[in-house]
Amino acid sequence: MKIKEIGEFGLIGRIASGFRDLIPNGWEGIGDDCAVIPWGDDRSLLVTTDLLVENVHFLRERISAYELGAKSLAVNLSDIAAMGGRPAATFLSLGLPPGTTDTKWCDAFFDGYRSFGVPLLGGDTTSSPEGIVINITVLGTAGNSHIKRRNAARPGDRIVVTGPLGDSAGGLQAILQRLPTDTDTEELIRRHHRPRPHLAEGEWLGAQEAVHAMMDVSDGVASDLLHILRASSLAATVTIGDIPVSPLLERTADKYGWDARKLALTGGEDYVLLLTVDPARFDELQANFRRQFGRRLHVIGECAAGAPEIVYRGEEGQSARLMGFNHF
Template sequence: MRHICHGVCQGYTGCSGSVRKKGAGGEDTTRIEDIGGEFALIHRLTSRKEIPGVLKGVGDDCAVLRYDDEFDLLITTDLLLEGTHFRLDWSTPAQIGNKAMESNVSDIAAMGGIPRYAFVSVAFTGDFSVEQADELYAGMNKSCDRHGVSIVGGDTTKGALLTLNILIVGMVEKGTALLRCGALCGDLVAVTGSLGKSEAGLQALQNGLEGNIQPHLEPTARTEWGRLLRPYANSMIDVSDGLAGDIIHICDESNLGVEIDGDAIPLFETAMEIAARLGHDPLDYALSGGEDFELLFTFSKSKTDLIQKTGVPFTVIGKITEATRLLRVKRRAVPLKGGYDHFF
């Protein structure tokens, strides 16, 4: 998920204004951005060895665990931090609660699964009122009601910043979870809905502009669409870190390349309006903005008619290739880069 501080939390760990720290012996330490950022750190810290009962561990939207003869378990967790993922002067507690739950449910949707149970842990600040806490949980429960999720546990504590951590348990039919590693050379690449809407809302808030900011403040996970796409897609991911970064995740896990047609990417109308007013390229909002929570998936061309019959709105924006990762815009091809990283 995107880091929204832009000066609000200057000096916090991970912000552009942070200072290189010294080790206990006075030696320079290595910053996370020095090793390649968030995803390089995850790779460094985690193991990908085979574990009994774990069908998929690190490297996807959810862990996939063996459960019974009919279903596999899906487990995902996300951490949201005040000043990094939300601001209390922009969002109501209800909106924050809703967004926290939707961002987690979106990971279940990306696997084609059914979200079921949530564990919610919150660090409340000393000045956060009981009424605000009620509103925060009302927002979470609104999202839960939408997706059939029940909050069944969690923890609370006191902290310097409002912090939410949610773990969600879901289910998917045995052996059918949509993984990032499932893309095949020649697959078409498609995305649901439109992109750039969350970044457009963020830009509007930061610059005091009028516009449709609801998709940024109150996103919606595409659980129903994920279920409908599950029988036909070969791989899938939710667009949480920007289109560029998320398709690269699929390519990395599938050991393949991709060619994206930038002119075909469906842009949210407000994204084009806000970008024009600020002199920005709206395509950047889609490629690197993140938090759109649409579904990005690959599928065999022969399945096109079947996917169209599901009624899921989607746009084909490219194809999976053997190795090269390119973005084509107005007949010009450039290396595909971008996506959101918390440490850059």
């Protein structure tokens, strides 16, 4: 059978079932943004790893070495934020084409990587016959009662995101369509290359009992919300008109004929947090979040009992079949 037939998540499912019997009691493995390993009586170690491959995750001639260093680490830190943790240390592995990657490029990459100020404790370095390959592992910690998982959503929960969606996808469109650079396309591309992991937000939301499930948005809400729904055995309704889209994306989408909300739901790489919240405590959470961060949370839908599926309430009331990024 070809990998394409079972897809990225079909393959991960096969790996998970093949290795489940080896997981020690009380440890949590494949299935969430981080693995969870007991670390003392009331704390856990969170571990996550992510791979970036040239021409799959980035185009070398379009992203600067500094931005690539920063983005590689940001997308990994985002998985720690997604569980409510705080990053403690990182490991970095690099596969570099010898003829094309010079040490000046490496210096700029490491400057970008350093910009988050989280220690680098080890890694591995090899040559790569074709294209740059980057793997980062991040270790973080969290109090056990603060860890948020994908399987904790409940019927009636509000579905919430911590920031606008689709800017990164707009930036990718601007890159792939080779749009003329103006201040708007430049800013969208900057947002695609320099995502901000919502670390402070994640740690704060981890401490809030009103927050039930949480993850980060890497493949797009259309796919990522399904992970929460499958893990929690719930259905959801998402109101397309409530998807937060920046004025920048809105006007660029108007100009080039893109569907901004479709990009926002399916484009991915926003690295905002996607969470579900007890509806009775949402208003209080919103007020406290505003006080803490000077911005608001965005409600995009709600969970309901039922088979894992998203019903989209469209602007004209119709449902749509939307899917986020899939590697195969």
